[in-house]
Amino acid sequence: MARVAWPGALAAAFLLCAAAEVALGAKRVPIPDDLRDVVDDEEDDEWRSWGASHWRGPGRGDSPPPDLSRMDPPALQAELLRGQTGPSFGFVKLRPGTPRSREDVVGIATRWSNVLRTGSVEAKFVAVDFVTLMFTMERGRDILELKEFILSQAEAYEFKIGDKVFRRPGDPPLDQVLEKLQKEKNHKSQEEL
Numbered sequence: 001m002a003r004v005a006w007p008g009a010l011a012a013a014f015l016l017c018a019a020a021e022v023a024l025g026a027k028r029v030p031i032p033d034d035l036r037d038v039v040d041d042e043e044d045d046e047w048r049s050w051g052a053s054h055w056r057g058p059g060r061g062d063s064p065p066p067d068l069s070r071m072d073p074p075a076l077q078a079e080l081l082r083g084q085t086g087p088s089f090g091f092v093k094l095r096p097g098t099p100r101s102r103e104d105v106v107g108i109a110t111r112w113s114n115v116l117r118t119g120s121v122e123a124k125f126v127a128v129d130f131v132t133l134m135f136t137m138e139r140g141r142d143i144l145e146l147k148e149f150i151l152s153q154a155e156a157y158e159f160k161i162g163d164k165v166f167r168r169p170g171d172p173p174l175d176q177v178l179e180k181l182q183k184e185k186n187h188k189s190q191e192e193l
Contacts, residue, residue, distance in 0.1 A: 086140050087137065087138050087139075087140060088137050088140040088143055089134065089135060089136045089161075090134070090135055090159065090160050090161035090162070091128070091132055091133065091135070091159075091160045092125070092132070092134075092135065092150055092156050092159050093156075093157045093158045093159075093160070093174055094108070094130075094131045094132070094133065094155050094156060094157060095154070095155055095157045096131060096174070096178055096181055097177075097181050098155075100130050100131075102127070102130070105127040105129075105130055105131075106127050108127075108133065108155055109125035109126055109127050109133050110125075112125050112133075112149075112150075112153070113125050115149075116146065116149060119145070119149075121137070121139075121142045121145050121146055121149070122137055122138050122139060122142070123135050143161065147161075147166055151167075151168055157171065157177070
């Protein structure tokens with residue numbers, strides 16, 4: 001077995017030495033220090049534009065920016081909300097008429113923060129009172145995902161950022177719901193008397 005391995009090892013060593021001789025004996029091409037007369041035409045347009053900033057805005061692709069001067073106020077506000085990139089904060093009103101303890105509200109805030117974090121949305125919720133949560137987020141560009149998430153939660157009634165209020169389609173304004181609940185409460189208390 002050892003006799004079979006020796007010829008293979010000798011052949012490999014011979015080939016290695018031959019390759020080294022060729023590499024060492026090859027003629028070297030001199031490169032001059034003055035390269036002013038060298039024409040470099042190997043670059044194409046893609047190479048020249050590599051690294052250049054081509055910001056098109058969030059989610060716009062190749063479409064041109066919208067003409068803000070011709071938009072009505074709700075469309076303008078929606079466009080500005082979509083383009084929000086800095087830190088943001090807002091409030092969430094929880095569904096009225098449901099009694100909650102302090103621990104319940106804190107639990108909702110913690111659960112929502114954790115669920116959003118798994119979806120790569122950095123939003124932190126803090127309980128303000130028994131029916132209000134405040135949120136903060138570092139990347140405002142995630143505001144549309146946050147809005148969609150909040151309005152999909154059973155505990156949430158409305159979502160407010162700036163002066164814009166978002167509710168599920170068909171839900172009446174919170175003031176009307178609170179009035180209705182107050183009237184029902186007053187009616188019950190009068191019946192008990």
